[in-house]
Amino acid sequence: MADDLLWPRYADPGDLSAIEAVPLEARGLPESTYALLVRAAERWPERTALTVLSDAARWDQPRSRTFAELLAQVHRYANLLHRLGIRRGDAVALMAPNCEELIAATLAAQVAGIAAPLNGALSVPRLGELLRRSGARILITAGPELSPDAWTKAREVGQEVDAVLLLRPTGTIERGPLSPVEDVAIGYLADLAEAEDADAFAGCAPAREDLAAFIHTGGTTGTPKLAAHTHANQVANAWMMAASTLFDAEQVVFAALPLFHVNALMVTLLTPLFHGQRTVWAAPLGYRDPALYPAFWKIVQRYRIAMMSAVPTVYAALAQYPVDADISSLRHAVVGASPLPAATRAAFRERTGLDLVEGYGLTEATCASARSFPHAPRPGAVGQRMPYQRVRVLRPDTREQCQIGERGVLAIAGPTVFAGYVTDRTDDARVLDAADAVVDGWLDTGDLAHLDADGFIHLAGRAKDLIIRGGHNIDPSAIEEALLAHPAVTAAGAVGRPDPHSGEVPVAYVAVDHAAEVDEKELVVWAAEYVPEPAAAPKSVTILEVLPLTEVGKPDKLPLRADATRRALAEALCSLGNGFTIDAVIEGGTVAAHITAPPGIDRQAMELILNRYSVPWRFTR
Structure with a gap:
């Protein structure tokens, strides 16, 4: 593989045309995420790949693995999955807080079959629905020592799978008492995989167009959406990020987003494999752990963190803590997933001297579609499109292309556009459908935007109804359905209310039966009990006479x-x-x-x- 073709100059906005003068197919990208991992282990076998913190309080007592050790662990896990019957078209669900075993298990699931990560904070009915949709035959989940809550939920949905494999906290060998699940095999992943071959994968290695992952993402309906990524999608997008000046072999990357989040999977797991970079993984709760923030600047100093990726709420929280360590290694702090308040940008700059680097992406385009340039800021823009991805702004009514500066709906085409949503499954395959999202190869992002004369993307809100709380997508229909289950509620609408800490928080509006005796406080309590996940519970419920309708009678x-x-x-x-x-x-x-x-x-x-x-x-x- 010629590195001069693999690594073009990508430091300035003007480099884009020169990069794209060489076809992507000529750049010699690895065939799959598995081939990407093998490449890293062969080139840098003794270099540290992972440093994983067991908890925020013991941030100076991590567990580390080299690239060779990581590949061996992935081989053992993948061979166990293969022995348990997982083949190329089979899904493996993963539901656990971040830990060392989950990192290897996620990679192994993509080697043996298809990884289907789950957010353990979802309700049991929602998790069961996602399992059924993915067709997962095996669930890899947290054992009772790692997350009692995840283990409790896993037992409730365990009947959907053939086997449940448990993960331990990083650096421990403890085993807790396990309650059986009827007709389901249960055991600890590491124990069961210990005797498996660590040198090679026994099955058929994945190819470019094979499915790599089903990533669940919010939508405007109550049905969970599973976005299907191919190996080609993920490798191409990881390379686009690795080719930028935000990543290089000498930079240590910090990871603290949960692995069910596409940013964690792509930005902090797969992309560093291209350069053999070390990634420091936070304790299981990641950025949700209050204990992380007082120690954060010391962690940067201890591990010489150079690059991190987070949502605006994280940077707003970090800006409240005085810098009590040498953070000169920190070069790039990337922000995305929700709008960046000007006050957060200013506060972080004042605290650290660093400008936040904005980016833009979505799960249906694999992860990242636009990047900014720290030395060439473009106020108001989230960045320039990434190489080989094309962007257009379309008029919502006619789908005609907008002029420069004209606002419309952003559309994306290119090698990162997903294979479709998993809408059904047959006995031997998944049914993928992108018809509502992709037209003639162009993905409708649902985001309002305009392009400037240099092709930089300026977002202007969302055409879709998702509420984005601290980078977490909340489906408003889940809130609405919970409120409509109340006997007094006749109509419901949930929206995002601007919030200085989370970007948005969910609030709801309802109409009620005129004969009902119900107040807004009662409805807030009701919603908190029946909304599928705590983050989606509305902060307020406002009673209106009627909810607004469009001219054609739609909400x-x-x-x-x-x-x-x-x-x-x-x-x-x-x-x-x-x-x-x-x-x-x-x-x-x-x-x-x-x-x-x-x-x-x-x-x-x-x-x-x-x-x-x-x-x-x-x-x-």
């Missing part, structure tokens, strides 16, 4: 978003006194705020408050 959520925005800003500004008038107006499919302030208001204090929110605003006085 119209834009007025609800506008009301939620008005309420959020009014509540935030009340600390400065009374007399504010806030109009939340709908402009081009998005919500903006027009602010009228009382005489004598401290303009700087008002701006500091408003800049904490990712809401366009205008001062009208």
Whole structure:
């Protein structure tokens, strides 16, 4: 493999045309994620691949594996899966907090079959539905020592699979008492795989067009969506990221997002394999662990972290902690998944001296589709498209291509566009359908955007209804269905309310039976009990006479978003006194705020408050 073809210059926006002058097929990319791992182990067998922290309090007592050791572990796990009957078209579900064994198990699932990671915070019915849709025959999950909650849920959904394989906390060999699941084999993954061949995979190695993973992603309906990635999708997208100046062999990468999240899988697991980079994995709770933040700058110093990827809420939290260590190694802090408030960018820069590097992507385009350039900032843009991916902005009504600067719906084409959603399965295959998402090779992202003259993408809100809380996609229909189950509720609509910490938090609006005696507090309690996951429980429920409808009688959520925005800003500004008038107006499919302030208001204090929110605003006085 010629490195001069594999690694073109990709440091500036102007490098894109030269990169694409060479066809992607000529660059000699590995055949699969398995081939990518084998390549890393052959080139850098003794180099440290993983450093995994057992818990945030003991961040200086990690467990490490070289690339050779990681490949051997993946071989043993993959050979066990193969012996248990997993073949190329079979799915392996994985549900556990991050730990050393889960990293190897995820790679092994893609070697032997198809990896289907699950968010263990979902409700049992939702998890069961995802298992059935994927057709997973084996569930790899946390044992009771690693996550009692995940183990409890695994026992409830275990009847959907043939075997349940358990994971231990990083660096331990403990075994807890296991309650049996009827007609399902149960055992610890590492114990069962110990005698398997560590030198090679016994089955047929995956090819480029084989399916590598089913990644569940939010949607605008209540049915979970499983996006199917091929090995070619994942290898191509990992290479696009590895080719950028954000990654190189000398940089240590920090990983703290859960492995069911496509960012963790692609950015911090697969991409570092290209350069043989070391990845430091946080303790099981990752960025959700409050104990991580007080120790974070010391972790950067201890492991010489150079690159990290997180959502805006993480950087907002880190900016609150004084830098108490040498963080000169930290070069790139990448942010994405939800809008970046100006106040978060400014606070992180003031604390660390680093500018956050924005990116853009979505699961249906594998992971990353646009990147920024730290030395060439483009205010307001999330980045330039990545090599070999094409982008267009289309008019929503006609699907015609928009002019430069004209707002429409962003569409993406190229080698990272997914194979489709898993909509059904037959006895020997999955049914994949991308008809509603991909037209003539172009993926409709559902995001409103415009392109500038240099091809940089400027987002302008979402055409789809997903609520993004701290980078986590929340399906509003799950909230609506829970509220509609209340006997007094006749209509429900859930939207995102702007939030300075999470970007958005879910709130709901309902209409109720006029004869019913129910108040908003009761409905908040009801929703908290019946919404499938805690993060999706609405922070407030507002009772309206009727919910807004479009001219054709369909639910119209834009007025609800506008009301939620008005309420959020009014509540935030009340600390400065009374007399504010806030109009939340709908402009081009998005919500903006027009602010009228009382005489004598401290303009700087008002701006500091408003800049904490990712809401366009205008001062009208």
